[in-house]
Amino acid sequence: MRNVLVVVAHPDDAVLGCGATIAKHAAAGDIVHIIAFADGIMGRSGPPKERRAEEFAAHARAAKAAAEILGAASFSQLDFPDTALDTVPRLDLARAAENAVALRTPEIVYTHHFGDLNADHVRVHDAVCVACRPLPETCVKTLLFFEVPSSTEWRAQAGAAFEPNWFVDVTRTIELKMLALKAFEMEMxxxxxxxxxxxVSHLAGWRGAAAGVSAAEAFVLGRRIEL
Ligand SMILES: [Zn+2]
Incomplete structure:
Protein backbone atom coordinates (compact mmCIF):
# COMPACT_ATOMS: atom_id res chain seq x y z
CA MET A 1 0.00 0.00 0.00
CA ARG A 2 1.57 3.28 -1.10
CA ASN A 3 0.64 6.92 -0.66
CA VAL A 4 0.13 8.66 -3.97
CA LEU A 5 -0.35 12.40 -4.50
CA VAL A 6 -1.76 14.00 -7.65
CA VAL A 7 -1.20 17.76 -7.80
CA VAL A 8 -3.08 19.64 -10.51
CA ALA A 9 -3.94 23.19 -11.47
CA HIS A 10 -7.64 22.49 -12.13
CA PRO A 11 -9.92 19.67 -10.95
CA ASP A 12 -10.48 18.04 -14.36
CA ASP A 13 -6.71 17.85 -15.01
CA ALA A 14 -6.38 14.92 -12.62
CA VAL A 15 -8.86 12.85 -14.64
CA LEU A 16 -7.51 13.93 -18.03
CA GLY A 17 -3.86 13.52 -17.07
CA CYS A 18 -3.84 10.33 -15.03
CA GLY A 19 -7.40 9.29 -14.20
CA ALA A 20 -6.99 5.67 -15.25
CA THR A 21 -3.68 5.44 -13.40
CA ILE A 22 -5.37 6.80 -10.26
CA ALA A 23 -8.00 4.09 -10.61
CA LYS A 24 -5.28 1.46 -11.07
CA HIS A 25 -3.49 2.64 -7.91
CA ALA A 26 -6.76 2.59 -5.98
CA ALA A 27 -7.59 -0.91 -7.22
CA ALA A 28 -4.18 -2.06 -5.98
CA GLY A 29 -4.91 -0.67 -2.51
CA ASP A 30 -2.83 2.50 -2.78
CA ILE A 31 -4.09 5.66 -1.08
CA VAL A 32 -4.49 8.40 -3.68
CA HIS A 33 -4.98 12.04 -2.73
CA ILE A 34 -5.80 14.70 -5.35
CA ILE A 35 -5.23 18.41 -4.78
CA ALA A 36 -6.19 21.19 -7.21
CA PHE A 37 -4.73 24.68 -6.89
CA ALA A 38 -7.56 26.59 -8.62
CA ASP A 39 -11.23 25.95 -9.31
CA GLY A 40 -10.98 25.93 -13.10
CA ILE A 41 -13.95 28.22 -13.77
CA MET A 42 -12.73 31.81 -13.56
CA GLY A 43 -11.14 31.71 -16.99
CA ARG A 44 -14.54 31.96 -18.62
CA SER A 45 -14.48 35.69 -19.43
CA GLY A 46 -16.24 36.96 -16.32
CA PRO A 47 -19.70 35.41 -16.07
CA PRO A 48 -22.16 37.08 -13.69
CA LYS A 49 -21.57 36.38 -10.03
CA GLU A 50 -24.59 34.05 -9.69
CA ARG A 51 -23.58 31.96 -12.67
CA ARG A 52 -20.06 31.75 -11.32
CA ALA A 53 -21.38 30.44 -7.99
CA GLU A 54 -23.43 27.84 -9.88
CA GLU A 55 -20.43 26.80 -11.94
CA PHE A 56 -18.28 26.59 -8.84
CA ALA A 57 -20.81 24.28 -7.18
CA ALA A 58 -21.10 22.16 -10.33
CA HIS A 59 -17.32 21.80 -10.57
CA ALA A 60 -17.05 20.92 -6.90
CA ARG A 61 -19.69 18.21 -7.38
CA ALA A 62 -17.96 16.93 -10.51
CA ALA A 63 -14.57 16.77 -8.80
CA LYS A 64 -16.00 14.85 -5.87
CA ALA A 65 -17.92 12.45 -8.12
CA ALA A 66 -14.86 11.86 -10.33
CA ALA A 67 -12.63 11.18 -7.30
CA GLU A 68 -15.16 8.64 -6.02
CA ILE A 69 -15.43 6.89 -9.39
CA LEU A 70 -11.65 6.58 -9.58
CA GLY A 71 -11.38 5.41 -5.98
CA ALA A 72 -9.27 8.33 -4.75
CA ALA A 73 -9.17 8.74 -0.97
CA SER A 74 -9.61 12.51 -1.14
CA PHE A 75 -10.00 15.52 -3.38
CA SER A 76 -9.07 18.92 -2.02
CA GLN A 77 -9.39 22.32 -3.60
CA LEU A 78 -7.17 25.32 -2.86
CA ASP A 79 -8.40 28.81 -3.71
CA PHE A 80 -5.59 30.28 -5.77
CA PRO A 81 -6.85 32.45 -8.66
CA ASP A 82 -7.81 30.46 -11.74
CA THR A 83 -5.92 31.29 -14.97
CA ALA A 84 -3.83 33.66 -12.88
CA LEU A 85 -1.44 31.45 -10.94
CA ASP A 86 1.35 33.48 -12.54
CA THR A 87 0.20 36.44 -10.43
CA VAL A 88 0.79 34.47 -7.22
CA PRO A 89 4.30 34.61 -5.72
CA ARG A 90 6.11 31.40 -6.62
CA LEU A 91 6.98 30.90 -2.98
CA ASP A 92 3.28 30.74 -2.05
CA LEU A 93 2.63 28.06 -4.66
CA ALA A 94 5.70 26.10 -3.60
CA ARG A 95 4.63 26.28 0.06
CA ALA A 96 1.17 24.99 -0.83
CA ALA A 97 2.73 22.06 -2.68
CA GLU A 98 5.14 21.46 0.21
CA ASN A 99 2.25 21.42 2.66
CA ALA A 100 0.46 18.81 0.55
CA VAL A 101 3.58 16.63 0.43
CA ALA A 102 4.12 17.01 4.19
CA LEU A 103 0.49 16.12 4.89
CA ARG A 104 0.16 13.13 2.55
CA THR A 105 3.77 11.82 2.66
CA PRO A 106 3.50 10.39 -0.87
CA GLU A 107 5.91 7.88 -2.30
CA ILE A 108 4.70 8.71 -5.81
CA VAL A 109 3.73 12.18 -7.07
CA TYR A 110 2.00 13.02 -10.35
CA THR A 111 1.76 16.53 -11.77
CA HIS A 112 1.80 18.58 -14.96
CA HIS A 113 4.59 18.53 -17.54
CA PHE A 114 6.59 21.76 -17.95
CA GLY A 115 5.89 21.86 -21.70
CA ASP A 116 2.29 23.01 -21.52
CA LEU A 117 0.44 25.93 -23.08
CA ASN A 118 -1.59 26.57 -19.94
CA ALA A 119 0.39 28.89 -17.66
CA ASP A 120 -1.40 27.55 -14.56
CA HIS A 121 -0.17 24.05 -15.43
CA VAL A 122 3.41 25.26 -15.75
CA ARG A 123 3.30 27.08 -12.40
CA VAL A 124 1.97 24.00 -10.64
CA HIS A 125 4.70 21.91 -12.28
CA ASP A 126 7.32 24.31 -10.90
CA ALA A 127 5.77 24.34 -7.42
CA VAL A 128 5.67 20.54 -7.26
CA CYS A 129 9.28 20.23 -8.42
CA VAL A 130 10.28 22.53 -5.56
CA ALA A 131 8.18 20.55 -3.08
CA CYS A 132 9.65 17.24 -4.29
CA ARG A 133 13.31 18.20 -4.32
CA PRO A 134 15.33 15.29 -2.98
CA LEU A 135 16.25 16.51 0.48
CA PRO A 136 17.63 13.84 2.82
CA GLU A 137 14.88 11.46 3.92
CA THR A 138 12.37 12.77 1.40
CA CYS A 139 9.31 10.53 1.11
CA VAL A 140 8.93 11.13 -2.64
CA LYS A 141 10.68 8.40 -4.60
CA THR A 142 8.96 8.76 -7.95
CA LEU A 143 7.98 12.03 -9.64
CA LEU A 144 6.00 11.78 -12.86
CA PHE A 145 4.64 14.37 -15.28
CA PHE A 146 1.47 13.78 -17.31
CA GLU A 147 -0.07 15.29 -20.43
CA VAL A 148 -3.41 17.12 -20.52
CA PRO A 149 -5.21 17.04 -23.89
CA SER A 150 -5.69 20.53 -25.37
CA SER A 151 -2.92 21.98 -23.23
CA THR A 152 0.24 19.92 -23.42
CA GLU A 153 0.20 19.15 -27.15
CA TRP A 154 -0.68 22.80 -27.90
CA ARG A 155 2.61 24.11 -26.53
CA ALA A 156 4.22 24.99 -29.87
CA GLN A 157 7.78 25.31 -28.71
CA ALA A 158 10.81 23.30 -29.73
CA GLY A 159 12.42 21.55 -26.79
CA ALA A 160 9.25 21.60 -24.70
CA ALA A 161 7.51 18.65 -26.34
CA PHE A 162 6.02 15.91 -24.16
CA GLU A 163 8.15 12.84 -24.89
CA PRO A 164 6.90 10.03 -22.66
CA ASN A 165 9.29 7.47 -21.24
CA TRP A 166 6.90 5.90 -18.68
CA PHE A 167 3.75 4.04 -19.63
CA VAL A 168 1.05 2.65 -17.37
CA ASP A 169 -1.12 -0.13 -18.78
CA VAL A 170 -4.65 1.05 -18.03
CA THR A 171 -6.52 -1.49 -20.11
CA ARG A 172 -8.60 -2.46 -17.05
CA THR A 173 -9.30 1.06 -15.78
CA ILE A 174 -9.68 3.23 -18.89
CA GLU A 175 -13.47 2.85 -18.65
CA LEU A 176 -13.40 4.32 -15.13
CA LYS A 177 -11.50 7.30 -16.51
CA MET A 178 -14.14 7.80 -19.21
CA LEU A 179 -16.85 7.52 -16.56
CA ALA A 180 -15.10 10.08 -14.35
CA LEU A 181 -14.76 12.38 -17.36
CA LYS A 182 -18.52 12.21 -17.81
CA ALA A 183 -18.78 13.98 -14.44
CA PHE A 184 -16.85 16.82 -16.12
CA GLU A 185 -19.06 16.84 -19.23
CA MET A 186 -19.22 20.66 -19.07
CA GLU A 187 -15.47 20.76 -19.77
CA MET A 188 -15.63 18.35 -22.71
CA VAL A 200 -9.16 11.05 -25.00
CA SER A 201 -10.02 7.47 -25.91
CA HIS A 202 -7.85 7.63 -29.06
CA LEU A 203 -4.93 8.98 -27.03
CA ALA A 204 -5.19 6.08 -24.58
CA GLY A 205 -5.16 3.70 -27.55
CA TRP A 206 -2.17 5.41 -29.16
CA ARG A 207 -0.17 5.53 -25.91
CA GLY A 208 -1.08 1.90 -25.43
CA ALA A 209 0.12 1.04 -28.93
CA ALA A 210 3.44 2.72 -28.12
CA ALA A 211 3.79 0.39 -25.16
CA GLY A 212 2.37 -2.82 -26.62
CA VAL A 213 -0.84 -2.79 -24.58
CA SER A 214 -4.45 -1.96 -25.44
CA ALA A 215 -4.63 1.30 -23.46
CA ALA A 216 -2.05 3.33 -21.59
CA GLU A 217 -1.46 6.65 -19.93
CA ALA A 218 1.93 8.14 -20.69
CA PHE A 219 4.27 10.10 -18.46
CA VAL A 220 7.67 11.71 -18.40
CA LEU A 221 9.76 10.58 -15.48
CA GLY A 222 10.99 13.55 -13.51
CA ARG A 223 12.94 11.61 -10.93
CA ARG A 224 13.12 8.10 -9.53
CA ILE A 225 15.04 7.30 -6.37
CA GLU A 226 15.70 3.60 -5.97
CA LEU A 227 16.74 2.58 -2.48
ZN1 LIG B 1 -6.01 22.66 -16.32
Whole structure:
Protein backbone atom coordinates (compact mmCIF):
# COMPACT_ATOMS: atom_id res chain seq x y z
CA MET A 1 0.00 0.00 0.00
CA ARG A 2 1.57 3.28 -1.10
CA ASN A 3 0.64 6.92 -0.66
CA VAL A 4 0.13 8.66 -3.97
CA LEU A 5 -0.35 12.40 -4.50
CA VAL A 6 -1.76 14.00 -7.65
CA VAL A 7 -1.20 17.76 -7.80
CA VAL A 8 -3.08 19.64 -10.51
CA ALA A 9 -3.94 23.19 -11.47
CA HIS A 10 -7.64 22.49 -12.13
CA PRO A 11 -9.92 19.67 -10.95
CA ASP A 12 -10.48 18.04 -14.36
CA ASP A 13 -6.71 17.85 -15.01
CA ALA A 14 -6.38 14.92 -12.62
CA VAL A 15 -8.86 12.85 -14.64
CA LEU A 16 -7.51 13.93 -18.03
CA GLY A 17 -3.86 13.52 -17.07
CA CYS A 18 -3.84 10.33 -15.03
CA GLY A 19 -7.40 9.29 -14.20
CA ALA A 20 -6.99 5.67 -15.25
CA THR A 21 -3.68 5.44 -13.40
CA ILE A 22 -5.37 6.80 -10.26
CA ALA A 23 -8.00 4.09 -10.61
CA LYS A 24 -5.28 1.46 -11.07
CA HIS A 25 -3.49 2.64 -7.91
CA ALA A 26 -6.76 2.59 -5.98
CA ALA A 27 -7.59 -0.91 -7.22
CA ALA A 28 -4.18 -2.06 -5.98
CA GLY A 29 -4.91 -0.67 -2.51
CA ASP A 30 -2.83 2.50 -2.78
CA ILE A 31 -4.09 5.66 -1.08
CA VAL A 32 -4.49 8.40 -3.68
CA HIS A 33 -4.98 12.04 -2.73
CA ILE A 34 -5.80 14.70 -5.35
CA ILE A 35 -5.23 18.41 -4.78
CA ALA A 36 -6.19 21.19 -7.21
CA PHE A 37 -4.73 24.68 -6.89
CA ALA A 38 -7.56 26.59 -8.62
CA ASP A 39 -11.23 25.95 -9.31
CA GLY A 40 -10.98 25.93 -13.10
CA ILE A 41 -13.95 28.22 -13.77
CA MET A 42 -12.73 31.81 -13.56
CA GLY A 43 -11.14 31.71 -16.99
CA ARG A 44 -14.54 31.96 -18.62
CA SER A 45 -14.48 35.69 -19.43
CA GLY A 46 -16.24 36.96 -16.32
CA PRO A 47 -19.70 35.41 -16.07
CA PRO A 48 -22.16 37.08 -13.69
CA LYS A 49 -21.57 36.38 -10.03
CA GLU A 50 -24.59 34.05 -9.69
CA ARG A 51 -23.58 31.96 -12.67
CA ARG A 52 -20.06 31.75 -11.32
CA ALA A 53 -21.38 30.44 -7.99
CA GLU A 54 -23.43 27.84 -9.88
CA GLU A 55 -20.43 26.80 -11.94
CA PHE A 56 -18.28 26.59 -8.84
CA ALA A 57 -20.81 24.28 -7.18
CA ALA A 58 -21.10 22.16 -10.33
CA HIS A 59 -17.32 21.80 -10.57
CA ALA A 60 -17.05 20.92 -6.90
CA ARG A 61 -19.69 18.21 -7.38
CA ALA A 62 -17.96 16.93 -10.51
CA ALA A 63 -14.57 16.77 -8.80
CA LYS A 64 -16.00 14.85 -5.87
CA ALA A 65 -17.92 12.45 -8.12
CA ALA A 66 -14.86 11.86 -10.33
CA ALA A 67 -12.63 11.18 -7.30
CA GLU A 68 -15.16 8.64 -6.02
CA ILE A 69 -15.43 6.89 -9.39
CA LEU A 70 -11.65 6.58 -9.58
CA GLY A 71 -11.38 5.41 -5.98
CA ALA A 72 -9.27 8.33 -4.75
CA ALA A 73 -9.17 8.74 -0.97
CA SER A 74 -9.61 12.51 -1.14
CA PHE A 75 -10.00 15.52 -3.38
CA SER A 76 -9.07 18.92 -2.02
CA GLN A 77 -9.39 22.32 -3.60
CA LEU A 78 -7.17 25.32 -2.86
CA ASP A 79 -8.40 28.81 -3.71
CA PHE A 80 -5.59 30.28 -5.77
CA PRO A 81 -6.85 32.45 -8.66
CA ASP A 82 -7.81 30.46 -11.74
CA THR A 83 -5.92 31.29 -14.97
CA ALA A 84 -3.83 33.66 -12.88
CA LEU A 85 -1.44 31.45 -10.94
CA ASP A 86 1.35 33.48 -12.54
CA THR A 87 0.20 36.44 -10.43
CA VAL A 88 0.79 34.47 -7.22
CA PRO A 89 4.30 34.61 -5.72
CA ARG A 90 6.11 31.40 -6.62
CA LEU A 91 6.98 30.90 -2.98
CA ASP A 92 3.28 30.74 -2.05
CA LEU A 93 2.63 28.06 -4.66
CA ALA A 94 5.70 26.10 -3.60
CA ARG A 95 4.63 26.28 0.06
CA ALA A 96 1.17 24.99 -0.83
CA ALA A 97 2.73 22.06 -2.68
CA GLU A 98 5.14 21.46 0.21
CA ASN A 99 2.25 21.42 2.66
CA ALA A 100 0.46 18.81 0.55
CA VAL A 101 3.58 16.63 0.43
CA ALA A 102 4.12 17.01 4.19
CA LEU A 103 0.49 16.12 4.89
CA ARG A 104 0.16 13.13 2.55
CA THR A 105 3.77 11.82 2.66
CA PRO A 106 3.50 10.39 -0.87
CA GLU A 107 5.91 7.88 -2.30
CA ILE A 108 4.70 8.71 -5.81
CA VAL A 109 3.73 12.18 -7.07
CA TYR A 110 2.00 13.02 -10.35
CA THR A 111 1.76 16.53 -11.77
CA HIS A 112 1.80 18.58 -14.96
CA HIS A 113 4.59 18.53 -17.54
CA PHE A 114 6.59 21.76 -17.95
CA GLY A 115 5.89 21.86 -21.70
CA ASP A 116 2.29 23.01 -21.52
CA LEU A 117 0.44 25.93 -23.08
CA ASN A 118 -1.59 26.57 -19.94
CA ALA A 119 0.39 28.89 -17.66
CA ASP A 120 -1.40 27.55 -14.56
CA HIS A 121 -0.17 24.05 -15.43
CA VAL A 122 3.41 25.26 -15.75
CA ARG A 123 3.30 27.08 -12.40
CA VAL A 124 1.97 24.00 -10.64
CA HIS A 125 4.70 21.91 -12.28
CA ASP A 126 7.32 24.31 -10.90
CA ALA A 127 5.77 24.34 -7.42
CA VAL A 128 5.67 20.54 -7.26
CA CYS A 129 9.28 20.23 -8.42
CA VAL A 130 10.28 22.53 -5.56
CA ALA A 131 8.18 20.55 -3.08
CA CYS A 132 9.65 17.24 -4.29
CA ARG A 133 13.31 18.20 -4.32
CA PRO A 134 15.33 15.29 -2.98
CA LEU A 135 16.25 16.51 0.48
CA PRO A 136 17.63 13.84 2.82
CA GLU A 137 14.88 11.46 3.92
CA THR A 138 12.37 12.77 1.40
CA CYS A 139 9.31 10.53 1.11
CA VAL A 140 8.93 11.13 -2.64
CA LYS A 141 10.68 8.40 -4.60
CA THR A 142 8.96 8.76 -7.95
CA LEU A 143 7.98 12.03 -9.64
CA LEU A 144 6.00 11.78 -12.86
CA PHE A 145 4.64 14.37 -15.28
CA PHE A 146 1.47 13.78 -17.31
CA GLU A 147 -0.07 15.29 -20.43
CA VAL A 148 -3.41 17.12 -20.52
CA PRO A 149 -5.21 17.04 -23.89
CA SER A 150 -5.69 20.53 -25.37
CA SER A 151 -2.92 21.98 -23.23
CA THR A 152 0.24 19.92 -23.42
CA GLU A 153 0.20 19.15 -27.15
CA TRP A 154 -0.68 22.80 -27.90
CA ARG A 155 2.61 24.11 -26.53
CA ALA A 156 4.22 24.99 -29.87
CA GLN A 157 7.78 25.31 -28.71
CA ALA A 158 10.81 23.30 -29.73
CA GLY A 159 12.42 21.55 -26.79
CA ALA A 160 9.25 21.60 -24.70
CA ALA A 161 7.51 18.65 -26.34
CA PHE A 162 6.02 15.91 -24.16
CA GLU A 163 8.15 12.84 -24.89
CA PRO A 164 6.90 10.03 -22.66
CA ASN A 165 9.29 7.47 -21.24
CA TRP A 166 6.90 5.90 -18.68
CA PHE A 167 3.75 4.04 -19.63
CA VAL A 168 1.05 2.65 -17.37
CA ASP A 169 -1.12 -0.13 -18.78
CA VAL A 170 -4.65 1.05 -18.03
CA THR A 171 -6.52 -1.49 -20.11
CA ARG A 172 -8.60 -2.46 -17.05
CA THR A 173 -9.30 1.06 -15.78
CA ILE A 174 -9.68 3.23 -18.89
CA GLU A 175 -13.47 2.85 -18.65
CA LEU A 176 -13.40 4.32 -15.13
CA LYS A 177 -11.50 7.30 -16.51
CA MET A 178 -14.14 7.80 -19.21
CA LEU A 179 -16.85 7.52 -16.56
CA ALA A 180 -15.10 10.08 -14.35
CA LEU A 181 -14.76 12.38 -17.36
CA LYS A 182 -18.52 12.21 -17.81
CA ALA A 183 -18.78 13.98 -14.44
CA PHE A 184 -16.85 16.82 -16.12
CA GLU A 185 -19.06 16.84 -19.23
CA MET A 186 -19.22 20.66 -19.07
CA GLU A 187 -15.47 20.76 -19.77
CA MET A 188 -15.63 18.35 -22.71
CA UNK A 189 -15.91 19.46 -26.33
CA UNK A 190 -17.11 17.80 -29.56
CA UNK A 191 -14.61 15.73 -31.58
CA UNK A 192 -12.12 16.53 -33.11
CA UNK A 193 -11.32 18.84 -30.19
CA UNK A 194 -8.51 17.12 -28.19
CA UNK A 195 -10.66 17.40 -25.05
CA UNK A 196 -13.45 15.24 -26.50
CA UNK A 197 -14.36 11.77 -25.29
CA UNK A 198 -13.26 10.34 -28.64
CA UNK A 199 -9.86 12.04 -28.61
CA VAL A 200 -9.16 11.05 -25.00
CA SER A 201 -10.02 7.47 -25.91
CA HIS A 202 -7.85 7.63 -29.06
CA LEU A 203 -4.93 8.98 -27.03
CA ALA A 204 -5.19 6.08 -24.58
CA GLY A 205 -5.16 3.70 -27.55
CA TRP A 206 -2.17 5.41 -29.16
CA ARG A 207 -0.17 5.53 -25.91
CA GLY A 208 -1.08 1.90 -25.43
CA ALA A 209 0.12 1.04 -28.93
CA ALA A 210 3.44 2.72 -28.12
CA ALA A 211 3.79 0.39 -25.16
CA GLY A 212 2.37 -2.82 -26.62
CA VAL A 213 -0.84 -2.79 -24.58
CA SER A 214 -4.45 -1.96 -25.44
CA ALA A 215 -4.63 1.30 -23.46
CA ALA A 216 -2.05 3.33 -21.59
CA GLU A 217 -1.46 6.65 -19.93
CA ALA A 218 1.93 8.14 -20.69
CA PHE A 219 4.27 10.10 -18.46
CA VAL A 220 7.67 11.71 -18.40
CA LEU A 221 9.76 10.58 -15.48
CA GLY A 222 10.99 13.55 -13.51
CA ARG A 223 12.94 11.61 -10.93
CA ARG A 224 13.12 8.10 -9.53
CA ILE A 225 15.04 7.30 -6.37
CA GLU A 226 15.70 3.60 -5.97
CA LEU A 227 16.74 2.58 -2.48
ZN1 LIG B 1 -6.01 22.66 -16.32
Missing amino acids: RPFPHPRSFEA
